[in-house]
Amino acid sequence: xxxxxFLSWGTAGMAALCSAVGVSFxxxxxxxxPSVFYGPPQSFKIGNPGDFPYxxxxxxxxxxxxxxxxxxxxxxxxxxxxxxxxxxxxxxxxDREFHCPCHGSVxxxxxxxxxxxxxxxxxxxxxxxxxxxxxxxxKDKVVPPTYRLMV
Amino acid sequence: xxxxxxxxxxxxxxxxxSTDKGKSELVFxxxxxxxxxxxxxxxxxRFKYSFYLGFITFFLFLILLTTGIALMCYYRPYPPAAYQxxxxxxxxxxxxxxxxxxxxxxxHAMVVCVFxxxxxxxxxxxxxxxxxxxxxxxxxxxxxxxxxxxTGYLLPWDQLAYWAITVGTNIGSYAPLVGGKLRELLLxxxxxxxxxxxxxxxxxxxxxxxLVILFTIVHFWRVRKDGGLSRPIWKLKPQKTxxxxxxxAPAAVAPLQVTAASKDKTYGLMEVVTGKPIFETVxxxxxxxxxxSYPYAFVREAVALMATVTTxxxxxxxxxAPLEEMANPAVTPNPAKAPWYFLGLQELVSHSxxxxxxxxxxxxxxxxxxxxxxxxxxxxxxxxRKWAIWLFTFFVVANILLIIVGTFFRGPGWAWVPPxxxxxxxxx
Ligand code: HEM
Ligand code: FES
Numbered sequence: 209x210x211x212x213x214f215l216s217w218g219t220a221g222m223a224a225l226c227s228a229v230g231v232s233f234x235x236x237x238x239x240x241x242p243s244v245f246y247g248p249p250q251s252f253k254i255g256n257p258g259d260f261p262y263x264x265x266x267x268x269x270x271x272x273x274x275x276x277x278x279x280x281x282x283x284x285x286x287x288x289x290x291x292x293x294x295x296x297x298x299x300x301x302x303d304r305e306f307h308c309p310c311h312g313s314v315x316x317x318x319x320x321x322x323x324x325x326x327x328x329x330x331x332x333x334x335x336x337x338x339x340x341x342x343x344x345x346x347k348d349k350v351v352p353p354t355y356r357l358m359v
Numbered sequence: 360x361x362x363x364x365x366x367x368x369x370x371x372x373x374x375x376x377s378t379d380k381g382k383s384e385l386v387f388x389x390x391x392x393x394x395x396x397x398x399x400x401x402x403x404x405r406f407k408y409s410f411y412l413g414f415i416t417f418f419l420f421l422i423l424l425t426t427g428i429a430l431m432c433y434y435r436p437y438p439p440a441a442y443q444x445x446x447x448x449x450x451x452x453x454x455x456x457x458x459x460x461x462x463x464x465x466x467h468a469m470v471v472c473v474f475x476x477x478x479x480x481x482x483x484x485x486x487x488x489x490x491x492x493x494x495x496x497x498x499x500x501x502x503x504x505x506x507x508x509x510t511g512y513l514l515p516w517d518q519l520a521y522w523a524i525t526v527g528t529n530i531g532s533y534a535p536l537v538g539g540k541l542r543e544l545l546l547x548x549x550x551x552x553x554x555x556x557x558x559x560x561x562x563x564x565x566x567x568x569x570l571v572i573l574f575t576i577v578h579f580w581r582v583r584k585d586g587g588l589s590r591p592i593w594k595l596k597p598q599k600t601x602x603x604x605x606x607x608a609p610a611a612v613a614p615l616q617v618t619a620a621s622k623d624k625t626y627g628l629m630e631v632v633t634g635k636p637i638f639e640t641v642x643x644x645x646x647x648x649x650x651x652s653y654p655y656a657f658v659r660e661a662v663a664l665m666a667t668v669t670t671x672x673x674x675x676x677x678x679x680a681p682l683e684e685m686a687n688p689a690v691t692p693n694p695a696k697a698p699w700y701f702l703g704l705q706e707l708v709s710h711s712x713x714x715x716x717x718x719x720x721x722x723x724x725x726x727x728x729x730x731x732x733x734x735x736x737x738x739x740x741x742x743x744r745k746w747a748i749w750l751f752t753f754f755v756v757a758n759i760l761l762i763i764v765g766t767f768f769r770g771p772g773w774a775w776v777p778p779x780x781x782x783x784x785x786x787x
Contacts, residue, residue: 237544240544240547241543241544242547242548242554245548245549245554246548246552246553246554247548247549247550247552247554248550267689269687269688269689269690270688270689272688272689292529292712293525293526293529293530293708293712294525294526294529294550295522295525295526295691295695296688296689296690296691307772308691308772309691309692309693309694309695309771309772310522310526310691310693310694310695310773311705311708311709311772311773312709312772312773312774324709325708325709325710325711325712327712
């Protein structure tokens with residue numbers, strides 16, 4: 209084998225080796241990304257409009273949402289997940305604010321940050337009426353805090 | 360009786376321990392002991408030099424391995440079984456609560472000791488040439504220790520665990536570009552749930568311990584190959600550091616001294632090369648100052664081992680590892696605190712998540728790793744390295760202060776509270 213052959217075969221061999229390593233590494237990373245998520249679904253029904261009282265919001269613990277119902281303005285759904293590091297916020301009816309227990313973020317009635325380290329306001333989710341007359345919340349659809357569903 | 364002796368000698372194969380040859384053979388014919396040299400510098404055995412902190416850290420790790428394997432016999436890594444198993448360990452399994460306590464307190468102690476060990480190494484200037492790389496290996500071990508603590512924290516699946524990990528992993532997601540994806544990879548999902556518990560379990564019982572073992576092997580090997588522990592400051596010779604040359608480099612200085620071979624000494628074929636080695640060597644005068652590892656070093660190490668085990672056992676008899684209610688994603692305890700060694704970070708995070716959660720810790724790790732390469736001052740004497748000592752002390756004090764603030768001065772809503780509220784109004 210002459211020098212030139214050696215070099216070209218060597219280069220090709222190294223390239224093949226590197227790509228094999230690269231592909232294997234990619235495969236390992238892909239392996240670690242779950243193909244199926246068993247977490248709670250992002251879009252779900254929460255019941256009939258009549259189930260929800262007027263006044264203070266209803267907190268749905270499993271979904272981590274607050275369901276607001278207002279006589280004039282209808283339904284709105286706010287996320288209870290603090291935008292700082294994901295703790296569950298509590299709602300206080302007297303000052304109508306959301307308070308996060310972890311690092312003290314406080315959110316206004318519209319979810320805007322009043323105080324604390326949270327970088328952005330709380331999310332509001334789209335809520336619609338299904339054909340069988342139930343409320344459906346879709347956490348993948350973030351809406352402005354003015355969004356309302358009239359029933 | 361002769362055959363018993365023959366069997367015994369087939370195992371140990373060394374001369375009696377009353378002879379010098381026997382003493383050194385005990386060390387270098389034994390695969391476990393031969394990480395030690397046959398003789399060590401007498402001054403290095405002094406407690407006041409190393410405080411045996413590296414050994415204590417290692418012994419704590421051994422306690423964690425043994426108690427951890429015991430706990431694995433009763434632990435199922437999925438909710439809600441994980442929490443039920445904790446309750447069983449606490450109340451139903453014979454000695455379960457004791458073993459769990461030992462595992463928990465040894466883990467805390469290991470974090471403390473690895474940190475103190477690092478401080479000892481820094482203040483004695485032992486990261487300097489030729490030990491730079493072993494410092495880096497050490498930093499890896501420090502990070503792995505923290506990783507083990509963090510992954511172990513989730514396993515009881517109680518409120519404390521759930522929220523500490525929720526907050527902790529969300530900190531990571533502030534890293535630009537890759538943060539969110541990395542978090543998803545670690546959790547195996549969008550939130551802390553079944554998949555996350557299983558992944559943390561795999562990391563905690565398989566991946567990280569294996570890495571710690573691998574790095575520890577390298578760490579110990581390097582201590583040995585760097586010429587044993589660094590000389591105590593009070594034994595430093597007047598400036599001779601430049602004299603170190605790489606093996607294989609042409610010998611610029613005088614050829615190796617040849618001493619007449621004595622009849623009752625034998626020589627193995629190790630390290631017969633020209634040029635001076637990279638590691639610290641011992642001069643004939645200094646050789647006077649060495650003692651046999653057996654029994655001097657071994658006895659001291661055995662004492663350190665027994666002291667470590669007894670202390671952890673004593674603590675575990677009197678103090679219970681905490682276990683709160685079962686994890687409940689809907690209710691965040693107020694305040695939700697990370698494990699204590701991350702409370703300094705959480706304090707920073709409460710001011711700015713990006714700065715406190717990503718930028719500052721990343722810079723700290725990079726700075727730690729780089730220390731031996733930035734600090735090129737060859738002297739190990741404290742009076743020659745005032746700057747280095749001030750800077751490092753600032754780093755240590757800042758970390759401790761932040762942890763104290765996060766632990767004792769922060770109450771519900773992360774509001775500032777006087778420290779005694781934790782004593783007066785302790786939730787039980
Ligand atoms: C799992 C963690 C660790 C274990 C089990 C460990 C163990 C040890 C042991 C047994 C020694 C011998 C002497 C002594 O007791 O001091 C040693 C020396 C040393 N360690 Fe560690 N260590 C760990 C982490 C670290 C860390 C975090 C650093 C620094 C960042 C570090 C840097 C060093 C250096 C440079 C030496 C040589 C010191 C000298 O020559 O005086 N180690 N280690
Ligand atoms: S998680 Fe809400 S303030 Fe930090």
